[in-house]
Amino acid sequence: MEVKLEHLTKIFPGRKTKEGISEDVHAVDDMSIVVPDGKLLGLLGPSGCGKSTTLYMIAGLHKPTGGKIWFGDLDVTNVPPENRGIGLVFQNYALYPHLSVRQNIQFPLYNVRPKLSKEEMETLAQEAANLVDIGNLLDRKPKELSGGQQQRVAIARALAKRPRVLLLDEPLSNLDARLRLQTREEIKRIQRSSGVTTVFVTHDQEEAMSISDVIVVMNHGVVQQIDEPQTVYDEPANLFVAKFLGNPAINIFEGELKAGKLYIDGKLFDSGYKSKGKFSLLDEGIFQIAAEFGFKPSFEEYMTMLNGEAVKPFVPTKGNPVPSNEPEKIPFVLTLENIYLYVSENGCHLKAEDFKQKVFSYRASLGVNRPVRIGIRPESFSLVKVESEGIIPLDIRYIEHIGRDISIIGNVHDQENSKVRVIIPSELRKDILGKDRIDMFAKRFYVFEESGERIK
Numbered sequence: 001m002e003v004k005l006e007h008l009t010k011i012f013p014g015r016k017t018k019e020g021i022s023e024d025v026h027a028v029d030d031m032s033i034v035v036p037d038g039k040l041l042g043l044l045g046p047s048g049c050g051k052s053t054t055l056y057m058i059a060g061l062h063k064p065t066g067g068k069i070w071f072g073d074l075d076v077t078n079v080p081p082e083n084r085g086i087g088l089v090f091q092n093y094a095l096y097p098h099l100s101v102r103q104n105i106q107f108p109l110y111n112v113r114p115k116l117s118k119e120e121m122e123t124l125a126q127e128a129a130n131l132v133d134i135g136n137l138l139d140r141k142p143k144e145l146s147g148g149q150q151q152r153v154a155i156a157r158a159l160a161k162r163p164r165v166l167l168l169d170e171p172l173s174n175l176d177a178r179l180r181l182q183t184r185e186e187i188k189r190i191q192r193s194s195g196v197t198t199v200f201v202t203h204d205q206e207e208a209m210s211i212s213d214v215i216v217v218m219n220h221g222v223v224q225q226i227d228e229p230q231t232v233y234d235e236p237a238n239l240f241v242a243k244f245l246g247n248p249a250i251n252i253f254e255g256e257l258k259a260g261k262l263y264i265d266g267k268l269f270d271s272g273y274k275s276k277g278k279f280s281l282l283d284e285g286i287f288q289i290a291a292e293f294g295f296k297p298s299f300e301e302y303m304t305m306l307n308g309e310a311v312k313p314f315v316p317t318k319g320n321p322v323p324s325n326e327p328e329k330i331p332f333v334l335t336l337e338n339i340y341l342y343v344s345e346n347g348c349h350l351k352a353e354d355f356k357q358k359v360f361s362y363r364a365s366l367g368v369n370r371p372v373r374i375g376i377r378p379e380s381f382s383l384v385k386v387e388s389e390g391i392i393p394l395d396i397r398y399i400e401h402i403g404r405d406i407s408i409i410g411n412v413h414d415q416e417n418s419k420v421r422v423i424i425p426s427e428l429r430k431d432i433l434g435k436d437r438i439d440m441f442a443k444r445f446y447v448f449e450e451s452g453e454r455i456k
């Protein structure tokens, strides 16, 4: 059965504290996703991004602030949890220590209406236990099981009711690395053979990559990307996704777009970025957006003020004063933050972050010269020239051997604070031996706006 979330939102209202009322928490923000029938969807994101909250809304344990939840053609948004036909494994799954494995698995079956007979319950428990390979452990107590076996009991308990939807909240978090891997494969096998539509929550990118049919990447309650695992890795939608997926992490370089060409450290890295508009010295984007919210001085007027000719400057109550001999002429530095303070005192209700995003995208749409970020995955370098112009001159610091591969750790030539990791096959070791500087060619790279939006 397909599960569909439509503009799902959860806001936890602020609480009264000594300092006043704390801010509302937008745990899940306008989330729209589809879990295809019989598939496993991995919900991936850092701690606190809203994964559990999403899962609990699907389960019916949290009431959404807005939006709808569909199970097939049925709107279940207001259906109580026990009538949704879900199996849930909690993040901190807990088995009843005084009950046997059999009784633990049967526990949720007591609530099934019409009432099940003893024999029916026995059969369902046995089937669920067989599915996770613990059919021979039914008479034991939880403490007589290994961690992985306990975990499987929790999964069997969720499966026993023959749920239409299986919801797993970090079900492997308490296992050691080897067991984690083993149980992960187990879950995939169970999910495939039972064909139950599943949402699997994890903050572990590797786990999500290996187990999911579809991955949803979340950050701060907002969906960043929905795609098949390989696509999320190969074609990250934005800087956040690019950085979140991949171990070792992607290398990020500061670059600059100037007149349609991309530079790293002043050297041409890539050409062929069409500019859409004119270029300007100062950031016209800021003025344009600020003007929408009653920011009075125009670009020209501000320049005049900078030249000390203005008579009546605007003075926000907050903001950083400029250390100047004539403070009355230029009251504050025109930074994004100060402009934001100004416009929020003049009726702009945008959140600081949203204001910033708006400015960033406006600036990008103008095509003005601007700083950008360039992402190159460690495995995307070549020692020999490839077609793209992208060259990173690398000072080698040290080399790590990891089985088949070699990791070269270094920095961009003459930029001590930069850190670059390059992974090459170990048979190329001879090509770098004894060298302390080497030109690396980027086979593949991504370009992001400062806002994180991907542009190449």
Ligand SMILES: Nc1ncnc2c1ncn2[C@@H]1O[C@H](COP(=O)(O)OP(=O)(O)OP(=O)(O)O)[C@@H](O)[C@H]1O
Pocket: 012, 025, 026, 027, 045, 046, 047, 048, 049, 050, 051, 052, 053, 054, 091, 203
């Ligand atoms: N009952 C609640 N009341 C207020 N805020 C809450 C509540 N539950 C969660 N939150 C907040 O909502 C946000 C999302 O929490 P959630 O538990 O969904 O994150 P998560 O992605 O599951 O994180 P983790 O990986 O650490 O489990 C967090 O900022 C959290 O503090």
Ligand SMILES: [Mg+2]
Pocket: 051, 052, 053, 091, 169
């Ligand atoms: Mg959680």
